[in-house]
Amino acid sequence: MSDILIVDDERDIRELISDILGDEGYTTRMAGNSDDAMAAITADPPALLILDIWLKDSNMDGIDILKAVKRDYPEVPVVIISGHGNIEIAVAAIKQGAYDFIEKPFNIDQLMVVIRRGMETSRLRRENTSLKRRETTPADMLGESALFRALLGQLDKVTRSNGRVMLTGPAGSGKELAARYIHVNSNRAAAPFVVVGCASIEAERMEEVLFGRESPEKGVEPGLLEEANGGVIYFDEVADMPQGTQGKILRVLVDQQFLRVGGANKVQVDLRVISSTSRDLEQEIAEGRFRRELFHRLNVVPIAVPSLEERRDDIPLLAEYFIETLNKTQGLPLRPLSSEARAQLQTMSWPGNVRQLRNMIERVLILGDGTGEIELRELPGETQNAPADGRVVLSGSLALMPLREAREAFEREYLLTQINRYGGNISRTAEFVGMERSALHRKLKSLGVMTSGKSPARAG
DSSP: OOSEEEEOSOHHHHHHHHHHHHHTTOOEEEESSHHHHHHHHHHSOOSEEEEESOOTTOSSOHHHHHHHHHHHOTTSOEEEEETTOOHHHHHHHHHTTOSEEEESSOOHHHHHHHHHHHHHHHHHHHHHHHHHHHHTSOTTOOOOSHHHHHHHHHHHHHTTSOOOEEEEOOTTSSHHHHHHHHHHTSTTTTSOEEEEETTTSOGGGHHHHHHOEEETTTEEEOOHHHHTTTSEEEEETGGGSOHHHHHHHHHHHHHSEEEOBTOOSEEEOOOEEEEEESSOHHHHHHTTSSOHHHHHHHOSEEEEOOOGGGGGGGHHHHHHHHHHHHHHHHOOOOOOBOHHHHHHHHHSOOTTHHHHHHHHHHHHHHHOOOSSOBOGGGSSSGGGGSOTTOOOOOOHHHHTSOHHHHHHHHHHHHHHHHHHHTTTOHHHHHHHHTOOHHHHHHHHHHTTEEOSSSSOEEOO
C-alpha cells in the first residue's frame, strides 16, 4: 500500500496524471473501467485513489466505486475528478467519504497539493492503524502457570488459520481478551474486530443490528456483519442469540452472504467467526434453546479459558499489572503488594475471575490512604477484622477441639490452601511450607488429602 491508483476512462488523462506523479517520485497504477479498478484495488489496495466520477462502458460509476472502497478499505483516501463537475456532485462525493474533489480541466499545482495532502493522510492512517494494533494487543494476556501457557499455545496455533473458534469459560475469565489475541496475531490484524454482545442486544433488534437495513428514507445502513468484512466478528455469549437469528447466522456461515433487512440484493462478506459462552451449549441444545447445526459450525476449534482459581499462580502478576495500568490511566497510586497481601489474593475465592480481581485492585487503590505497600488489612474479607498485633483468631469450631484434632484440622486446611495457591504444584508447595516433597506427600496422606486429580481434595 504505497502507490497511487488512477481510474479514468480517458487514456490521455490517466497517462498525463501518471506522468506528472511519476516526475514527483510517486509510483502509479492505472485502470480504464470499473472492473479493472476493483480488481486492482482488491489485489493490492493503493495508498491513494484518484477516481473519475463518470466511467464509460463500466458496470459501476465513480460513486459506486467510492462506496465500495470506503466500505472495504476505509483507510484509502479517494480524490474524485470530473469534467462535468458541479457543487451537487462534489457534495455527494464528500458525503460518501471522498477525501477531496477536483474539476477537470485541473490545475497541476492544485492537483499536487491535494495529492500530497492525501498521501500524508494515508500515511497517518496507516500509522494510526499500526498504533491501534499495538495498543489493542492484549497486554493483560499475562500468566506463567501451566494452564495459562497451555491456553496461549492453543491460541497461537489458531492464529495461523481462519478456522472458527469457540471459547468457553466462566464469566470474567478473559474470553474476549483471548479472541482479541487471536485477531491481533492473525493475518487479519489490520482489519476490523467487531464484537456482537448477544446478551445486550434486544431480540427484536438483533437482525437489524447484524444485517443492517435498507429504506427509502435512510438508504443503506450497514450492520455489524458488514463492518466486520475482511476481519473478525466475535459473538460474545452466543447462547443468548435469539433462535430466529440463529438460523440466519447459520446461512451466513455457509454462504458468506446475506440480505439486509428491507433489502433485495445479497451482500457478500469475508469473515472469521469467533464465539464464546459461559454456558453448557450441549445442555442448551438438549433443552431446545440452541441449534445443533449452528453449534457444530461454530465449534470447529473449542478452546477452554481457565478460571482465575485454576491459575492462582498468575494472581500476583495480574494484580501488579492492574496496579501499573491504573496508575497510568487513572493516576492511582503505584503501590506494591506486601507478601501477606500477595498470599491472601492467591487464597481468596474469585467467582468473578480476572474482572473481579481488577475491580478489587482498583477499589483498594481508590480507598487506600497511603503510598506504601498494600497491606493484608486493606483487602476485603475476614482479614479486615484480624487483630493488629498479628495474633491468629480461632474459629468457634477449632477452639472447641482437643489439641491433636485442632492441629490436624489446621494442617489440613493450611496445606489445602497452599496447594490451591500454587495450582496443585506439590514441589512449589513443599518449597514454600519448608518440607521435603516426599514428607509433604506422607503428611497429606495422613491427613486424608488426595492430590492425584487437578485439584486437591479431602478423602472420604
